[in-house]
Amino acid sequence: MTMTITQQLITIIMIVLGTMLTRFLPFIVFPPNKTTPRYIQYLGEVLSLAALALLVVYCFKDVGFLTGSHGFPEIISVAVVILLHVWKGQMLLSIAGGTLFYMLLVQTIF
Amino acid sequence: MIQVVERWSWISLHRNQNFFLILLKNCSKGVNELERHRICAAFSAAFPYTTPILAGFVFLGIAYGIYMNSLGFSAIYPILMSLTIFAGSMEFVAANLLLGSFQPMNALLLTLMVNGRHLFYGLSMLEKYKRLGKKKHYLIFGLCDESYAINSTVKIPDHVDKGWFMVFVTLLNHFYWVLGSAIGGIFGSFIQFNTEGIEFVMTALFVVIFVDQWMKEKKHEIAIIGLGVSIFSLIIFGGQNFILPSMAGILIVLTVLKRPLEKRGAISA
Numbered sequence: 001m002t003m004t005i006t007q008q009l010i011t012i013i014m015i016v017l018g019t020m021l022t023r024f025l026p027f028i029v030f031p032p033n034k035t036t037p038r039y040i041q042y043l044g045e046v047l048s049l050a051a052l053a054l055l056v057v058y059c060f061k062d063v064g065f066l067t068g069s070h071g072f073p074e075i076i077s078v079a080v081v082i083l084l085h086v087w088k089g090q091m092l093l094s095i096a097g098g099t100l101f102y103m104l105l106v107q108t109i110f
Numbered sequence: 111m112i113q114v115v116e117r118w119s120w121i122s123l124h125r126n127q128n129f130f131l132i133l134l135k136n137c138s139k140g141v142n143e144l145e146r147h148r149i150c151a152a153f154s155a156a157f158p159y160t161t162p163i164l165a166g167f168v169f170l171g172i173a174y175g176i177y178m179n180s181l182g183f184s185a186i187y188p189i190l191m192s193l194t195i196f197a198g199s200m201e202f203v204a205a206n207l208l209l210g211s212f213q214p215m216n217a218l219l220l221t222l223m224v225n226g227r228h229l230f231y232g233l234s235m236l237e238k239y240k241r242l243g244k245k246k247h248y249l250i251f252g253l254c255d256e257s258y259a260i261n262s263t264v265k266i267p268d269h270v271d272k273g274w275f276m277v278f279v280t281l282l283n284h285f286y287w288v289l290g291s292a293i294g295g296i297f298g299s300f301i302q303f304n305t306e307g308i309e310f311v312m313t314a315l316f317v318v319i320f321v322d323q324w325m326k327e328k329k330h331e332i333a334i335i336g337l338g339v340s341i342f343s344l345i346i347f348g349g350q351n352f353i354l355p356s357m358a359g360i361l362i363v364l365t366v367l368k369r370p371l372e373k374r375g376a377i378s379a
Binding site for chain 1: 165166169170173190191194195196197199200203204207208209210211212214215217218219220221222223224225226227228229230231232233236239246250251253304305306307308310311312313314315316317318319320321322323325327332333334335336337339340341344349350352353356357360364368371372
């Protein structure tokens with residue numbers, strides 16, 4: 001670990017602060033009887049999905065597609081997660097199934 | 111109250127609820143009889159709604175605790191982070207941030223982006239959380255996806271105190287999440303099997319939420335913009351530096367395309 005304890009604490013505090021800001025801000029900025037600007041409403045609607053897409057890509061930031069296993073275990077396991085989820089639609093099953101499958105792949109084949 | 115309990119015939123559920131109720135009764139000894147009855151009734155009404163979350167949060171929390179443990183963090187990290195951050199996906203990302211170099215502003219901006227959806231939850235709960243006094247502060251603090259999902263959709267019976275009902279929904283979810291993280295963090299080091307690859311649980315979580323959203327939306331422009339801009343920026347800037355450019359890119363593209371997107375009906379409203 002490259003950070004000192006203090007730096008870790010500051011990082012965690014920033015994350016707490018950021019999270020609390022997203023939760024408290026609407027209640028601070030918009031008193032109950034004021035209407036929300038259109039652009040903010042629009043961002044509220046579209047940003048969550050776009051940010052989720054960013055998170056999915058974020059998980060692949062350290063996968064070397066040109067070296068090692070070329071990201072095959074990751075791609076196959078994501079496919080397993082998607083198939084399981086479209087087929088059964090049970091969140092926990094899809095997550096547990098996909099993770100166990102990935103662990104099996106990286107521990108035995110790749 | 112007895113009627114509410116009877117509806118839930120699952121025995122272990124019974125025991126759990128009775129345990130919590132006894133605990134609650136002991137904790138509220140100073141409060142007068144009527145108020146205590148009101149609080150217990152709200153708890154009994156709220157608990158059944160949180161049982162699916164109980165399973166989900168304890169499972170994911172354990173996975174999160176084991177994951178943190180596998181990265182070399184002691185149990186106090188997942189416990190404290192679950193208590194104070196209480197936003198599952200961000201906590202997984204936080205684990206990664208803690209392993210990287212010290213960039214507090216980056217952490218703050220990424221948090222705002224990842225948790226930006228809470229703004230939307232807040233906007234739609236402005237009315238419901240009004241006039242709840244001190245309870246309001248905790249309710250807003252604990253406004254995670256699952257608490258929002260329950261508190262915004264459940265029709266609370268008239269005889270149940272709405273403020274206490276929503277507090278218990280939030281509090282129970284908070285408790286399940288911290289409990290799971292604690293179990294995973296504390297017992298993670300005793301696990302005998304090879305945990306290599308456990309980090310994939312984060313990818314799986316995000317993919318599942320993404321697929322859920324994808325299937326819910328009729329048009330997929332926004333999801334594709336998010337994916338496209340992020341992948342493009344990952345290729346150009348590399349894994350260490352791609353997040354800020356991605357966020358800026360997404361904001362710009364969504365702002366520029368606001369009109370066409372609204373015209374095409376890519377937005378539900």
